């Protein structure tokens with residue numbers, strides 16, 4: 001037998017970091033994050049010869065994430081993943097590559113007596129802000145940012161007609177349906193234009209990734225609401241085009257959207273009208289529509 005490939009590390013490393021405003025220590029920002037770090041490298045003997053000498057324990061990886069999260073500014077997550085990538089490649093000469101993912105959970109400040117409170121937050125749904133980095137010792141890197149599990153629904157302004165009809169088709173065309181999905185959007189950064197992980201860190205400080213995230217989230221929510229959607233496919237393509245237009249340093253934008261169906265309940269047996277008022281959720285099976293859009 002031959003070991004064809006291997007990778008190992010720690011998954012689901014969680015932390016919550018409090019960032020205090022230097023001018024007013026009672027004004028806080030919080031980041032609750034879940035981190036995965038996987039190594040690629042010269043670990044074969046641990047698999048083939050039960051020789052653990054090269055293994056950096058996954059417990060050490062977990063300790064490192066927490067120490068670096070304490071010492072380094074974790075905001076925004078793109079800067080932190082770049083810092084972790086540089087740390088592991090520089091520290092362990094037998095690590096040839098790292099694969100890092102970080103999910104940031106959504107804590108949103110809320111108003112008290114009409115003013116946003118300094119350090120009180122609500123968990124704003126299951127929505128995540130994501131970043132992933134694949135970094136090789138050669139300096140090559142793939143950096144992606146994204147939004148995940150942002151569940152949206154619109155109760156009209158969605159259509160689906162003019163589709164292929166055959167002897168297996170029962171779906172009725174419609175110019176007025178409910179559309180609901182869990183947004184999973186990923187934009188890949190142009191690593192040539194950004195240049196290096198060190199530049200990722202300086203761009204992070206300069207606000208590039210925060211403004212891109214804001215643009216992508218606003219574009220997604222605005223087009224979802226404003227477009228009289230011809231299909232999931234058409235609407236997600238338009239979202240990709242708009243994000244590419246707004247964020248020049250992004251090379252491709254991808255969406256993966258489940259179509260979480262709500263079907264009109266038929267009351268005709270009861271002699272009742274149902275003018276797009278009463279639906280029943282039917283999320284299984286769901287449509288699943290994916291695309292990746294790049295530049296000409």
Ligand SMILES: O=c1[nH]c(=O)c2nn[nH]c2[nH]1
Nearest residue numbers: 160230231232233259287
């Ligand atoms: O937007 C849609 N795209 C599809 O491909 C599809 N198939 N059934 N319903 C659908 N709705």
